[in-house]
Amino acid sequence: MALAVENLSVARGGLPLLAGVHFRVAAGQALILRGPNGSGKTTLLRSIAGLQKPTSGRVECAEDAIAYAAHSDGLKSNLTVSENLAFWADVFGNDDISPALEGFDLKSLSDRPAHALSAGQKRRLGLARLLVTGRPIWVLDEPTVSLDQTFVAMFADVVKSHLAGGGSALIATHIDLGIEAETLDISVFKTDPTADLGAFDEAFL
Amino acid sequence: MRALLRRDLTLAFRSGGGFGLGLAFFLIVAILVPFAVGPENALLSKIAAGILWLGALLACLLSLDRIFALDWEDGTLDLLATAPVPLEMVCAAKALAHWLTTGLPLTLAAPVLGILLSLPPEGYVWLIASLLLGTPALSVIGTFGAALTVGIKRGGLLLSLLVLPLYVPTLIFGAEVARRGAEGLTVTTPLALMSGVSLAVIAVLPFVSALVLRVNLR
Numbered sequence: 110m111a112l113a114v115e116n117l118s119v120a121r122g123g124l125p126l127l128a129g130v131h132f133r134v135a136a137g138q139a140l141i142l143r144g145p146n147g148s149g150k151t152t153l154l155r156s157i158a159g160l161q162k163p164t165s166g167r168v169e170c171a172e173d174a175i176a177y178a179a180h181s182d183g184l185k186s187n188l189t190v191s192e193n194l195a196f197w198a199d200v201f202g203n204d205d206i207s208p209a210l211e212g213f214d215l216k217s218l219s220d221r222p223a224h225a226l227s228a229g230q231k232r233r234l235g236l237a238r239l240l241v242t243g244r245p246i247w248v249l250d251e252p253t254v255s256l257d258q259t260f261v262a263m264f265a266d267v268v269k270s271h272l273a274g275g276g277s278a279l280i281a282t283h284i285d286l287g288i289e290a291e292t293l294d295i296s297v298f299k300t301d302p303t304a305d306l307g308a309f310d311e312a313f314l
Numbered sequence: 315m316r317a318l319l320r321r322d323l324t325l326a327f328r329s330g331g332g333f334g335l336g337l338a339f340f341l342i343v344a345i346l347v348p349f350a351v352g353p354e355n356a357l358l359s360k361i362a363a364g365i366l367w368l369g370a371l372l373a374c375l376l377s378l379d380r381i382f383a384l385d386w387e388d389g390t391l392d393l394l395a396t397a398p399v400p401l402e403m404v405c406a407a408k409a410l411a412h413w414l415t416t417g418l419p420l421t422l423a424a425p426v427l428g429i430l431l432s433l434p435p436e437g438y439v440w441l442i443a444s445l446l447l448g449t450p451a452l453s454v455i456g457t458f459g460a461a462l463t464v465g466i467k468r469g470g471l472l473l474s475l476l477v478l479p480l481y482v483p484t485l486i487f488g489a490e491v492a493r494r495g496a497e498g499l500t501v502t503t504p505l506a507l508m509s510g511v512s513l514a515v516i517a518v519l520p521f522v523s524a525l526v527l528r529v530n531l532r
Binding site: 161188196 | 325388390392397
């Protein structure tokens, strides 16, 4: 089992959003998260990625296994496409960025500074980062924003080959990616936002 | 950590990277002071060491809010926090990059500006020594302040207010080393105290910065 979430509760800005979230994602499998805007998808994914403490519950996975990609891509506009990728590859201890460039059709753009890219091209660069991390579990928050249909299909292919290689993915999205995967509607875990959080350290929020 | 340092240095030297901002400010201060206090050599050489230290400190302050704010805005900080580098290391690398692009150039420029302020010849060695040993503390303390205020819109003002009192010991001892050096007195005591402050903050603050960064990232 690559990723197991048990009885997880998350809050945002001191307000509880979700309670009792539980699911499992096996190696080679993907899970699609759905839910209306503001239902807590991002908060849930941030908790799983370890950026935010859940109010209760557990996330079980191997250490340093999760690659997280969110709305912002972490690109430096003054660096070129290949410099941006090379930096992340270096941070994650890889040195080969060519598969990532090819996977998202960025070869022809590799010397262009990131500020000269279109929104969709930036997104592709941000997603290409996943390939240089070399990590098995991808936690993706709305990965297809500003991608056109061709590149959504290309992204789906990359995810499929990642799954075929024994990786797994947890994807929050509103569109149909064409990936064979279970779908989980997180609105069933919705909780009463007025519930008392007890000793939660809201001084920090 | 090497990757982060290299990237920060590359960014600083590219257009819009902010390298040179502190240096230009330092230059302006040192050039304008003689106009403001009058061209009296005796007075200038008396206050030169203090002016240069104050100028260096304020120039350092100018670029502090860039340390984490830019990485926070574009999401890099979130991604770095989930990367296999400890956040303590990230803070140390950030402070080192800030020193290399601010503290070190200021130290190298100070003797040239010392001529403009008619700093006595004996003062140059100790001016450079005090800046070389004191400015790392300014960068490390500044990184801590930047970590505290990351995510706050227009956090620059708050950052200056938080950091200024922490800068006072380094300023007092650093300027004292430079002043005593210029007057030909022994500098051992202030030099030891200033180096002590620098070493202590370098040893402790990266850990504290990482701690507050984790809180701010939630």
